[in-house]
Structure formats: C-alpha cells, structure tokens
Amino acid sequence: MQTLVIVAHPEYEDSSTQAFLNRAQADLDTVTWHRLTDNNEPLAVASEQQRLLQADRIIFQFPMYWYSAPALLKQWEDDVLTRAFTFASERGKLVDKQLGIVTSLGYPEQEFQAGGTEGFSISEVLTPYRALAHHAGMQFLKPLVINQFAYLTDAEQAQLLIEYQQYLTASQPLHFQQRVKWMIKQLQKWQVSQPQAQQQRIQLIIDQLQEQQEHLDDLKEQIKLIRQAEEG
Amino acid sequence: MQTLVIVAHPEYEDSSTQAFLNRAQADLDTVTWHRLTDNNEPLAVASEQQRLLQADRIIFQFPMYWYSAPALLKQWEDDVLTRAFTFASERGKLVDKQLGIVTSLGYPEQEFQAGGTEGFSISEVLTPYRALAHHAGMQFLKPLVINQFAYLTDAEQAQLLIEYQQYLTASQPLHFQQRVKWMIKQLQKWQVSQPQAQQQRIQLIIDQLQEQQEHLDDLKEQIKLIRQAEEG
CATH class of the missing domain: 3.40.50.360 (Flavodoxin domain)
Known part of the structure; x- marks a missing residue:
C-alpha cells in the first residue's frame, strides 16, 4: 500500500x-x-x-x-x-x-x-x-x-x-490485534539493522508480544466456546 | 445598518x-x-x-x-x-x-x-x-x-x-410581518423617483399591503383573545 x-x-x-x-x-x-x-x-x-x-x-x-x-x-x-x-x-x-x-x-x-x-x-x-x-x-x-x-x-x-x-x-x-501485528512487523524491520546484542533484545520483545497475542487469541477462543455452549 | x-x-x-x-x-x-x-x-x-x-x-x-x-x-x-x-x-x-x-x-x-x-x-x-x-x-x-x-x-x-x-x-x-414592512419601505423609496401616474399606482399597492397587514394583525389579536379565554 x-x-x-x-x-x-x-x-x-x-x-x-x-x-x-x-x-x-x-x-x-x-x-x-x-x-x-x-x-x-x-x-x-x-x-x-x-x-x-x-x-x-x-x-x-x-x-x-x-x-x-x-x-x-x-x-x-x-x-x-x-x-x-x-x-x-x-x-x-x-x-x-x-x-x-x-x-x-x-x-x-x-x-x-x-x-x-x-x-x-x-x-x-x-x-x-x-x-x-x-x-x-x-x-x-x-x-x-x-x-x-x-x-x-x-x-x-x-x-x-x-x-x-x-x-x-x-x-x-486499526483494531487492537492489527496494532500488535503492525508493531511486531516494525520491530522485525528495525532488528535487521541493529548490532547483535540489540537484535537479541528486540527478539525478546517480539517474542513477548507474540506470546501475549497468542494468549489473547486463546482467551477469545474460550469465550467463543462458552457462548456457543450457552446458545446451544 | x-x-x-x-x-x-x-x-x-x-x-x-x-x-x-x-x-x-x-x-x-x-x-x-x-x-x-x-x-x-x-x-x-x-x-x-x-x-x-x-x-x-x-x-x-x-x-x-x-x-x-x-x-x-x-x-x-x-x-x-x-x-x-x-x-x-x-x-x-x-x-x-x-x-x-x-x-x-x-x-x-x-x-x-x-x-x-x-x-x-x-x-x-x-x-x-x-x-x-x-x-x-x-x-x-x-x-x-x-x-x-x-x-x-x-x-x-x-x-x-x-x-x-x-x-x-x-x-x-425575517418574519412575515417584517418582510411586508420591508417591502412597503422599498416601494415608498422607489415611489419618490417615479412619474405622477406611476406614483399613484405604487401608492395603491402600498395601501393594499398595509390593509392586509392590519387585517392580519386583527386576526392575530382575535386568536390571542380566544386563547386567553380558553386558558382562563
């Protein structure tokens, strides 16, 4: 774009x-x-x-x-x-x-x-x-x-x-999930041009963001299942 | 103004x-x-x-x-x-x-x-x-x-x-009544610069507008009295 x-x-x-x-x-x-x-x-x-x-x-x-x-x-x-x-x-x-x-x-x-x-x-x-x-x-x-x-x-x-x-x-x-994805993408771009030690630190942040995102996705999935059970 | x-x-x-x-x-x-x-x-x-x-x-x-x-x-x-x-x-x-x-x-x-x-x-x-x-x-x-x-x-x-x-x-x-007043004022201004015969014609229009306005005012007054009677 x-x-x-x-x-x-x-x-x-x-x-x-x-x-x-x-x-x-x-x-x-x-x-x-x-x-x-x-x-x-x-x-x-x-x-x-x-x-x-x-x-x-x-x-x-x-x-x-x-x-x-x-x-x-x-x-x-x-x-x-x-x-x-x-x-x-x-x-x-x-x-x-x-x-x-x-x-x-x-x-x-x-x-x-x-x-x-x-x-x-x-x-x-x-x-x-x-x-x-x-x-x-x-x-x-x-x-x-x-x-x-x-x-x-x-x-x-x-x-x-x-x-x-x-x-x-x-x-x-821009919804929350897209905001996180955008942030990870920017960090990945930035990471490439940094010295080794800095790259590792950035990787830690990216991993953290991804983990949180997966955790959030899990929670959403569980809520969805609960709702389906209630409706069924 | x-x-x-x-x-x-x-x-x-x-x-x-x-x-x-x-x-x-x-x-x-x-x-x-x-x-x-x-x-x-x-x-x-x-x-x-x-x-x-x-x-x-x-x-x-x-x-x-x-x-x-x-x-x-x-x-x-x-x-x-x-x-x-x-x-x-x-x-x-x-x-x-x-x-x-x-x-x-x-x-x-x-x-x-x-x-x-x-x-x-x-x-x-x-x-x-x-x-x-x-x-x-x-x-x-x-x-x-x-x-x-x-x-x-x-x-x-x-x-x-x-x-x-x-x-x-x-x-x-600009309410209706003011619109009529404005119109009469314009006609009066215009009237002065016109030949005699035309002046008389314009005067007829002005008289007509004024008469209508008075008639409207009368009607409004009557409506007001009726309302007061109803409320009293």
Whole structure:
C-alpha cells in the first residue's frame, strides 16, 4: 500500500509539529511526503493528479486555520480535483482510495464540542472533507488530531510518533490485534539493522508480544466456546 | 445598518450569478460591494479590517467549491482575521456583528442531505463558518443558497432579487410581518423617483399591503383573545 502525504503549512519552516512528523515518516518506504508551497505559480495539475493515482491512501496534513485547511490546500483542491478526475459519478479516478486527515490544533481538543469554546466537534468542522470523500467514492479515515503539540511530554510525543506511523501505513480502522501485528512487523524491520546484542533484545520483545497475542487469541477462543455452549 | 458584501469568485467576470447579484444591490445605499481579487499581492490587512469595523452585517458571497469557499476567501480569512482582531475571548472587534453567507450551488440543493448524492446538508458543510461566527461572537444568519442560477425562470430570478435585497438590508431573522414592512419601505423609496401616474399606482399597492397587514394583525389579536379565554 502506497501513501501520499500532502503537507500544507504556510509557515512550514517554523513548524516544530511538521518537523516532528517529517522525521517520523522518514524511514517508511511506502510513504511519499509531498509539501505544497505557495510560489504564486499555477499548480502543475497533471503531475499532481499523477501523484494521486499512484497512492492508495491520501493524507491531507495541515494546521487547522479557521476550522479548515490553510488556503494553500484549498487552492490545490480547487485546481487539482477537477470534475472528470474526481467525481465518482463520472468514473472519477479516486474511487476506493482512502482519504485521511492529520490536523494540528492550537486550542484544546476538548473545547471542540457543543458548549465548549469552539462550539462544534472536529467531526462537524471537517464535514467538507467528509463530503469530498463521499463525492469521490473514497473511504474517509478517522482523522488523526494533534492536540497542541508544543505542550506534549516526551512520552506523549513517542506515543504520537507510533500513532502517526500507524496512520500512514497500517490497515484502517486499526483494531487492537492489527496494532500488535503492525508493531511486531516494525520491530522485525528495525532488528535487521541493529548490532547483535540489540537484535537479541528486540527478539525478546517480539517474542513477548507474540506470546501475549497468542494468549489473547486463546482467551477469545474460550469465550467463543462458552457462548456457543450457552446458545446451544 | 451597514452591510459589507465580500465577493470571492475566481472567475468573476464570467459569472452570470455574480453579475445578477451585483445589479440587485446597486441601488442599495447601505450596502458596500467588496470584490476580492487574486493578484498575487499580499492582502492589505489593516484596510480590510477597517472595512469590517464599519459594517454591522458582513456577507461572505461565493460559489461553493468542494463544500466551502474558493481559496481566495480562505486566504482572506487566514490573513485578515487575526487573533487579536477576531477572537471574542480577547476583546475581538467583530462581537455582535452579523455574519451571512450567500452561496451558489452547481448541483441541486435537494441532494445536500443524508442519502443524497452530496450526502451532507448545507448546514453541515457550512460548519466552519458557523464555528467562526461562534468564536468571534457574531450572530450567524441563515444562509441564502442560490440553487443552480442558470436554470432559474424569470419569475424565480425576480424572487431571488427580492430575497437577496432583503438578506442584505432587512432585519434578520425575517418574519412575515417584517418582510411586508420591508417591502412597503422599498416601494415608498422607489415611489419618490417615479412619474405622477406611476406614483399613484405604487401608492395603491402600498395601501393594499398595509390593509392586509392590519387585517392580519386583527386576526392575530382575535386568536390571542380566544386563547386567553380558553386558558382562563
């Protein structure tokens, strides 16, 4: 699965969030990082569309400005997502691809609700993107919301790194079991490039995760048998 | 009451809708028509903000592109609506002003609903503007939606002209009684500039409207008395 991350940040160079996310995806070989820039030149529509064609998952990544993406991404939408290319009803080319949103908030996520200072939920304010996915016949993924990056602790940043990598590369929606499998796969990839002693330590973690997973699978099987007995 | 209409249409010169709306407001002396243009120059933020300060009602007028305004208006929002100027929580300058939306659709309005080809309602897709109004302490007016202008009959166009003029100048929300009052006021203004014979005809219409209004008021009063009698 190929993922295209379309990054729209008018002050990209000054954004610690974007720098962090860029580092987080640097080693993922199925991910293409595509930064939009505002150079006052018309967009190269054909090559932008070509990029989209090659991706299975398309991510709009932006800081939230006035409850949507910066104008930079809107201009891209207005120019690149032409009718013939996009409308599912007219054999559009995006049908069955996935659309994800990675957005960073300057204000606390818990204020995005009725009665909060923002008044509307993230789901509600992102409706135009949900409608776009709907019109293009795309699967809309649950957005990854980055809540005030500057205030995250080191542990929260580590957590975000994993969540972000999963958002770009793991199958979605991501259930617990798939999350573990994804984690094992990443560890196995990483293991190869490490020195011998480190490889063994990583192997221990992998074994531990696998054992836990098998234990969980056992428990699930037992619950299933109990239920069948009850019903029978 | 002063109204500022902020017009954002990337192909303004070719838009018959915008030409029609421009003619419809030309005689209204409390309305300022402010067209945004994309000349690749930075926006003059201070003078844009000055315009907003002078208005009681601010209208965003645009064709709907991908479920929101064209990038032209988003850039204006991103640049002009600075934190100190806009946030109600920080003594923003837009508190108690009104925000209205005039948007034209290329697709039938009745498709904007769950199960329709658009999947989401106009109210839902306009959430970012409702959230903006909320954050700025502004009153959000019920949007004026122009449904496929090219297909309107002459009678529908005449109806739209009145609705548009009312949207810009009448008190909102517009109840039936206020609608009649607004109509009488417009007729009286118009009357003055007409030849004698025409003036008399207009007076007849005004008298008729006033008489109907009084009759309606009478009926309402009677209903009120009946209800009071029932309750007593």
